[in-house]
Amino acid sequence: QVTLRESGPALVKPTQTLTLTCTFSGFSLTTTGMCVSWIRQPPGKALEWLARIDWDDDKYYSRSLRTRLTISKDTSKNQVVLTMTNMDPVDTATYYCTRTLNGHFDYWGQGTLVTVSS
Amino acid sequence: QSVLTQPPSASGTPGQRVTISCSGSSSNIGSNTVHWYQQLPGTAPKLLIDSFNQRPSGVPDRFSGSKSGTSASLAISGLQSEDEADYYCAAWDDSLHGWVFGGGTKVTVL
Numbered sequence: 001q002v003t004l005r006e007s008g009p010a011l012v013k014p015t016q017t018l019t020l021t022c023t024f025s026g027f028s029l030t031t032t033g034m035c036v037s038w039i040r041q042p043p044g045k046a047l048e049w050l051a052r053i054d055w056d057d058d059k060y061y062s063r064s065l066r067t068r069l070t071i072s073k074d075t076s077k078n079q080v081v082l083t084m085t086n087m088d089p090v091d092t093a094t095y096y097c098t099r100t101l102n103g104h105f106d107y108w109g110q111g112t113l114v115t116v117s118s
Numbered sequence: 119q120s121v122l123t124q125p126p127s128a129s130g131t132p133g134q135r136v137t138i139s140c141s142g143s144s145s146n147i148g149s150n151t152v153h154w155y156q157q158l159p160g161t162a163p164k165l166l167i168d169s170f171n172q173r174p175s176g177v178p179d180r181f182s183g184s185k186s187g188t189s190a191s192l193a194i195s196g197l198q199s200e201d202e203a204d205y206y207c208a209a210w211d212d213s214l215h216g217w218v219f220g221g222g223t224k225v226t227v228l
Contacts, residue, residue, distance in 0.1 A: 037217075046120055047155070047163065047206055049217040063214050096162060103169040103210060104153040108162040 002026035004109035022097030035100035040093040121218035129226040140207035152190040
């Protein structure tokens with residue numbers, strides 16, 4: 001049974017750095033072809049893909065946010081961490097981590113709402 | 119402004135067929151597979167049609183996907199009240215080196 005769970009602060013101040021952790025079970029990020037992505041959704045708005053990390057440690061980032069994002073993994077803990085620097089109120093969103101396999105997002109976490117406000 | 123274009127809303131009565139379009143370009147839909155997601159109110163999105171144009175286990179066969187050129191479509195036949203949700207298309211974009219989503223279509227069952 002595949003599960004993913006996002007964790008991190010619910011509230012961050014503008015200019016701060018956000019660190020989110022995705023803890024997963026039911027699969028291994030050492031398996032060939034396995035990837036984990038982060039996707040966010042501002043309230044009432046559309047989904048936006050942020051970043052992806054692959055089993056071989058290849059990393060891909062949203063072109064518009066690449067200077068602010070860092071994705072990493074700890075395979076021993078079954079965790080993927082996303083950091084986003086210089087947070088702004090427009091970054092207020094629900095952040096999802098997803099298992100990414102064969103080019104689609106087949107399992108999603110429940111999401112974590114992050115509000116950026118002073 | 120989303121890279122993939124979807125109509126903001128669609129509606130139908132129970133039993134009707136509803137089609138949602140997703141328009142892209144040669145760098146995304148035109149050269150890569152499309153996948154679709156259903157998001158019920160207050161919940162996380164769920165994979166509805168995968169990159170192989172298949173339905174994951176548990177997805178009713180009234181949902182189907184198709185693609186032609188730089189556009190794709192999701193069809194819901196035999197619309198049911200539980201199909202009221204937001205639907206998103208997605209595809210890899212070769213120019214952006216990342217996935218792009220549509221703006222989402224809210225389906226209402228009248």
